[in-house]
Amino acid sequence: MKESIKKKADHYIAHTYGRYDVAFVRGEGATLWDSNGKSYTDFVSGIAVCNLGHAHPGVAKALAEQAMKLVHVSNLYYTEPQADLAEWLVSHSFADKVFFCNSGAEANEAAIKLARRYHYVKGDSKRDTIITMAMSFHGRTMATLTATGQDKIKEGFAPVLPGFDYVPYNDIEALSAKMSDRICAVMLEPLQGEGGICCPDPGYLKNVRDLCDQHGALLIFDEIQTGMGRTGTLFAYEHENVPPDIMSLAKALGNGLPIGAMLAKDEIMSAFTPGSHASTFGGTPLVTAAALHVVKTMERENIVDSGREKGLYLASKLETLKAKHPVAVDVRGRGLLLGMKIMVEGAQVVKACQERGFLINCVQGNILRFIPPLTITKEEIDALSECLDSVLATYK
Numbered sequence: 001m002k003e004s005i006k007k008k009a010d011h012y013i014a015h016t017y018g019r020y021d022v023a024f025v026r027g028e029g030a031t032l033w034d035s036n037g038k039s040y041t042d043f044v045s046g047i048a049v050c051n052l053g054h055a056h057p058g059v060a061k062a063l064a065e066q067a068m069k070l071v072h073v074s075n076l077y078y079t080e081p082q083a084d085l086a087e088w089l090v091s092h093s094f095a096d097k098v099f100f101c102n103s104g105a106e107a108n109e110a111a112i113k114l115a116r117r118y119h120y121v122k123g124d125s126k127r128d129t130i131i132t133m134a135m136s137f138h139g140r141t142m143a144t145l146t147a148t149g150q151d152k153i154k155e156g157f158a159p160v161l162p163g164f165d166y167v168p169y170n171d172i173e174a175l176s177a178k179m180s181d182r183i184c185a186v187m188l189e190p191l192q193g194e195g196g197i198c199c200p201d202p203g204y205l206k207n208v209r210d211l212c213d214q215h216g217a218l219l220i221f222d223e224i225q226t227g228m229g230r231t232g233t234l235f236a237y238e239h240e241n242v243p244p245d246i247m248s249l250a251k252a253l254g255n256g257l258p259i260g261a262m263l264a265k266d267e268i269m270s271a272f273t274p275g276s277h278a279s280t281f282g283g284t285p286l287v288t289a290a291a292l293h294v295v296k297t298m299e300r301e302n303i304v305d306s307g308r309e310k311g312l313y314l315a316s317k318l319e320t321l322k323a324k325h326p327v328a329v330d331v332r333g334r335g336l337l338l339g340m341k342i343m344v345e346g347a348q349v350v351k352a353c354q355e356r357g358f359l360i361n362c363v364q365g366n367i368l369r370f371i372p373p374l375t376i377t378k379e380e381i382d383a384l385s386e387c388l389d390s391v392l393a394t395y396k
């Protein structure tokens with residue numbers, strides 16, 4: 001890469017990211033080009049963001065057209081793209097209403113605030129505790145890092161917020177033991193992404209739903225990573241038909257444009273009244289016009305169904321590799337949110353793949369994560385699995 005980019009970035013930008021020595025300049029579909037002209041097939045998608053691939057021409061056109069019409073006016077006023085996108089999200093989910101914001105953490109903040117306020121409005125403000133899961137990831141703001149069930153995310157930021165408690169994922173007894181009339185909500189990912197691609201056991205989400213109903217607590221699903229077709233259905237809650245009361249979305253909603261959304265049933269969302277929550281940039285005409293184009297393209301081109309098929313294909317390739325290479329010990333995940341646990345440092349494998357022109361990443365140290373655009377082709381999957389075959393073969 002151009003040494004000058006790295007030098008300047010390292011000099012002027014906060015060092016909150018451990019970055020690879022590569023600067024990208026262009027993308028198309030699942031292909032990225034770096035500043036030396038080398039190409040890569042992208043199985044990261046900007047962390048499950050660019051579901052339609054890079055530089056999607058339709059999205060680019062929608063964005064450019066909207067940019068020349070109207071970019072931002074404030075939520076003091078109505079705009080059509082925002083209303084259209086909300087209508088699409090409501091008509092394709094359990095929810096009745098949408099609150100727009102700019103990121104995943106902000107969508108979860110809105111979910112946490114709404115859950116607390118819902119009970120407050122009902123005169124039940126002693127319900128102050130939100131239960132989340134060990135190994136969860138909900139974001140980096142103070143409330144969402146408190147909600148996150150991983151100590152490393154909280155290190156150095158004490159005091160974290162009161163009003164949160166934690167249980168292990170997939171442990172319904174542990175959750176049951178914590179339920180009481182103090183519980184405001186249970187918040188979880190319907191498939192843990194950052195925590196290691198952990199799937200819910202069959203029936204688990206239904207049991208969580210039932211416990212919430214029995215105890216008057218709200219159920220919040222963080223679908224920021226799992227949503228928008230990533231796991232093979234539009235939303236991961238559809239796999240077992242367990243709708244939450246509140247859902248957060250972000251990552252893939254705008255195919256790279258910064259947009260978040262918090263969705264809920266009317267009865268719950270009505271706890272938010274004018275002045276109780278807001279976001280200056282939330283749902284600008286620019287990002288909602290782009291996101292509207294994204295969701296309509298997904299629908300018209302059956303992206304969720306084809307993504308699910310590609311996911312099965314990639315999973316079968318990973319299973320074959322696991323059977324062949326003892327260093328690979330587990331394949332997990334759903335749709336195109338797949339992981340492979342290996343018995344060596346994942347960073348080495350990520351680096352070796354990058355040298356061979358494939359971007360993958362790694363969570364929890366040794367779980368390789370595969371989150372390509374949902375438009376990835378079988379040929380691209382074949383090429384990745386050949387690459388992995390040769391990399392894994394170096395660990396005997």
Ligand SMILES: *Cc1c(COP(=O)(O)O)cnc(C)c1O
Pocket residue numbers: 103104105106108137138139140189193194222223224225226250251
């Ligand atoms: C990425 C992610 C977040 C945080 O989203 P940001 O846009 O980075 O704030 C929250 N929850 C889950 C499940 C995520 O994957």
